[in-house]
Amino acid sequence: MTDALSHALGKPARESKFWNAHIETMPRAQLDALQLQRLQKLVRYAYERSPFYRRKFDSVGLKPADIRSLEDFKHKVPLTDKSEFIDQQLDAPPYGPTAALPDDFIVHHCETSGSTGKPLAIPYSMYDTVRYGESWACGYWALGIRPSDTFYFAFGWGNFAGFWSAYWGARRLGCRVISGGGLDTKGHVQAIMRMRPTVLISTPTFALRMAAVAAEMGVDVAASSIKFTYHAGEPGPTALPAMRRQIEQAWDARAGELLGIAEVDAFAPSCPNGDGVHVNELDNFTWSIDPQTLQEVGDGEIGENVITSFSNTAQPLLNYRSHDLVRRRSGCSCGRTWVKFEGSVLGRTDFMVTVRGTNVYQTAVEHLIGQIPEVSHSYELVLTREDDNDVMTIRFEPVKALANDRAAWSALERRLSDHIHQSLHVRLKTVAVPPESLPRYELKTKRIIDQRPKDFRRALDR
Numbered sequence: 171m172t173d174a175l176s177h178a179l180g181k182p183a184r185e186s187k188f189w190n191a192h193i194e195t196m197p198r199a200q201l202d203a204l205q206l207q208r209l210q211k212l213v214r215y216a217y218e219r220s221p222f223y224r225r226k227f228d229s230v231g232l233k234p235a236d237i238r239s240l241e242d243f244k245h246k247v248p249l250t251d252k253s254e255f256i257d258q259q260l261d262a263p264p265y266g267p268t269a270a271l272p273d274d275f276i277v278h279h280c281e282t283s284g285s286t287g288k289p290l291a292i293p294y295s296m297y298d299t300v301r302y303g304e305s306w307a308c309g310y311w312a313l314g315i316r317p318s319d320t321f322y323f324a325f326g327w328g329n330f331a332g333f334w335s336a337y338w339g340a341r342r343l344g345c346r347v348i349s350g351g352g353l354d355t356k357g358h359v360q361a362i363m364r365m366r367p368t369v370l371i372s373t374p375t376f377a378l379r380m381a382a383v384a385a386e387m388g389v390d391v392a393a394s395s396i397k398f399t400y401h402a403g404e405p406g407p408t409a410l411p412a413m414r415r416q417i418e419q420a421w422d423a424r425a426g427e428l429l430g431i432a433e434v435d436a437f438a439p440s441c442p443n444g445d446g447v448h449v450n451e452l453d454n455f456t457w458s459i460d461p462q463t464l465q466e467v468g469d470g471e472i473g474e475n476v477i478t479s480f481s482n483t484a485q486p487l488l489n490y491r492s493h494d495l496v497r498r499r500s501g502c503s504c505g506r507t508w509v510k511f512e513g514s515v516l517g518r519t520d521f522m523v524t525v526r527g528t529n530v531y532q533t534a535v536e537h538l539i540g541q542i543p544e545v546s547h548s549y550e551l552v553l554t555r556e557d558d559n560d561v562m563t564i565r566f567e568p569v570k571a572l573a574n575d576r577a578a579w580s581a582l583e584r585r586l587s588d589h590i591h592q593s594l595h596v597r598l599k600t601v602a603v604p605p606e607s608l609p610r611y612e613l614k615t616k617r618i619i620d621q622r623p624k625d626f627r628r629a630l631d632r
């Protein structure tokens with residue numbers, strides 16, 4: 171079958187390296203022109219349909235017709251971020267004035283984990299779910315996954331967008347899907363051995379956990395039917411080469427990952443060459459800024475990724491600050507023209523570590539410590555790695571008045587741990603140390619004592 175004919179039938183030639191060669195290898199100038207058209211349309215759409223954007227644009231005197239170039243878009247459309255959306259939604263839950271479509275058009279609802287505070291509600295239209303799946307389909311295809319493959323989802327179907335969109339991508343590819351649902355780790359291993367799927371979808375740490383539990387059960391997952399593993403939700407095989415080695419060895423499989431932002435898009439599948447993720451530029455426009463000065467930074471420099479997606483018609487996000495630090499590169503040995511983030515996300519403008527699947531931000535922890543009056547504002551976060559998981563221990567000081575009251579220290583350890591658990595839904599270790607024994611740091615980042623092996627830290631955190 172010729173390529174043209176197979177495309178006409180909606181089935182890209184099995185041998186092609188690309189899911190959509192036309193878009194994935196489009197010359198830069200053409201991509202720019204396409205993105206400008208789509209941005210102009212999006213600005214008009216947001217202005218006409220979303221009361222939030224209407225107000226925001228009016229406040230700076232911006233009219234949709236003012237956007238005549240990519241530079242206009244970058245510099246005239248105000249930056250926004252998660253907290254602004256959450257504030258709007260709190261006034262009129264669940265979506266408030268940020269929604270651009272009537273309720274009838276919303277077919278799916280997800281939420282962010284709330285790890286920085288209140289969760290952000292995310293509405294999806296049917297179109298949005300299809301587009302969220304598209305980047306996954308590109309990534310699956312690039313790794314070698316084909317419609318004849320069978321997916322196994324080792325994931326409890328909560329409100330986390332990452333794996334829902336992975337599922338939309340598997341549907342887009344036309345693969346069989348098996349859900350592991352609420353099984354325990356052993357149950358997942360048994361289900362994989364029984365149903366013989368070829369693709370495993372999970373967080374990277376859970377893939378390692380499953381391999382370890384399987385070994386205890388006397389099962390060698392390297393000899394299982396799994397040929398590919400694909401990951402999201404935590405720094406994965408692209409950001410952490412050690413993670414790739416461990417997963418690929420344990421499962422005797424090729425590992426891929428996708429970088430997404432739940433409220434924006436599943437937007438950057440990993441390059442099959444393994445050294446970065448490619449932004450799906452059909453559906454997303456990205457650029458980088460210096461997080462302090464907000465000035466644009468160029469290719470090859472580290473900056474904060476600012477993203478605009480064409481995939482969220484239900485709640486558009488324009489010039490959205492991701493707080494992810496990335497290094498952009500154009501051109502890649504794999505042949506894709508889509509911009510690449512070398513090493514995926516290199517760090518956060520706000521330090522973040524994923525503990526048992528929950529993103530824990532330094533600012534969130536600091537905020538919660540500050541809410542307990544018997545605890546001083548000095549603290550240290552100690553990061554270690556135990557049983558293939560990142561562990562965070564908070565070292566804190568009781569106030570001076572409690573210096574000799576050890577019973578009160580233990581009570582405070584429990585209270586702080588409970589307080590964090592209630593708010594962030596994750597249990598962190600808490601250790602009281604004598605009042606005024608911790609160093610007084612000027613810089614917030616110095617409060618992080620990272621004792622994880624280097625290979626398990628993101629580039630900027632090393």
Ligand SMILES: [Zn+2]
Pocket residue numbers: 441442443448502503504505506510
């Ligand atoms: Zn590439």
